[in-house]
Amino acid sequence: MKIGVFDSGIGGLTVVKSLLEHQLFEEIIYFGDTARVPYGSKDKNTIIRYAIEAVEFFKNFELDMIIVACNTVSAYALDEMRESASCPVIGVVEAGVLATSNAVKNIEDNILVIGTNATVKSKAYENGLKEQGFHKLQTKATPLFVPLVEEEIFHGEILDATLKHYFEHVTHPQAVILGCTHFPLLSETLQQYFGSETMLIHSGDAIVEYLEQEFKFSQKYENPVVKFFASENPEALRKIAKKWLDV
């Protein structure tokens, strides 16, 4: 199995990390649109246009599947990508909804979805969770988390003030969907803030669960290979990948 992983930038590496740990693929072609990142503040039509261009890029490889690691793209452009692609295209939103409904046993539990402005505005998670019967849903756009992660600010005063700013008036959640690939890097701080009882739903783990459950993936490949591509400065992407993934 050879797959493509698409993200607006470097955040999708958190999804690659989960895929590598579970050895579900022989070869991963990662493409980050670093020249036009971020997508989370951009317009629906622009996001769709960029996503279709990513499908065209992936046509250079003979792929068995495309995984959309970016929540914003998964929320807006999955149908259009599927129309253009000649292989299955799956996204982190549907995977996150499945993982949440597996993990949260009580439909009366409070679920909080956090993400970029675009992801939250799309209501993609909300609609998916409602279909599963959940109805105590809160959503909160937390766009500052992205530049904080990119500045490698994972704890401290700025982050504490930002947490307070976003979550002061949020009802205590039993589960939080980390609806942006950058957010798993804040897991420790978020877990501390919400308490150890609150479950954090991570896109990378959700994708693995989705593939195993919906696509019956079970074969393991030793020594999976990852190749990195970027629309600008692939060298910088490879350096970060080395640091985060040890590849």
Next chain:
Amino acid sequence: MKIGVFDSGIGGLTVVKSLLEHQLFEEIIYFGDTARVPYGSKDKNTIIRYAIEAVEFFKNFELDMIIVACNTVSAYALDEMRESASCPVIGVVEAGVLATSNAVKNIEDNILVIGTNATVKSKAYENGLKEQGFHKLQTKATPLFVPLVEEEIFHGEILDATLKHYFEHVTHPQAVILGCTHFPLLSETLQQYFGSETMLIHSGDAIVEYLEQEFKFSQKYENPVVKFFASENPEALRKIAKKWLDV
């Protein structure tokens, strides 16, 4: 006089505000590359490529001058834009250096330059200021200020913690160059933080000073017209312009 004003996004509106107040032009064509913003975290070659594309866009209008409102573009791509353009191209960095040397009378004064990662890395302001004889220079990349302004966070705990994070170890400056078009929106808070004796150098006012001093602009045009263009969602740009500029 009909000019183009180029910025990576909406930040350049702070420069348009100064231009309108001083009525130096009959017509302003504003172009914001909102589909690919921000530039400040991107690679030199990408910034140059995007800047040359902006010159191509401006060729649709018969312009007498292009003003580059974006500090990052001014720092990296001015020469390349001049090669492509058939009218003069001026940037906020050279204007900011002139405004600083007009305002700071003592070359022993401490000057602090703040900007995006790319602008600070370019050393464009530093090199310009050194040529003017200044030698007590500090530079600090303050990239978090951009998303804070875009979230309309102009004061409060997050900003206080961010100011401390960036400036705790900075020697008290007599002048601060606001080397990013977003930063004038934080003027009040920065002035409070550094104290009323510290001069803040603003790109918009600097451009006006530069045009009057170097290009001998003196004619005033009543009722200047501004037209707004964007690479995505121009409607959103026009709304923000209405709010910020009252046009």
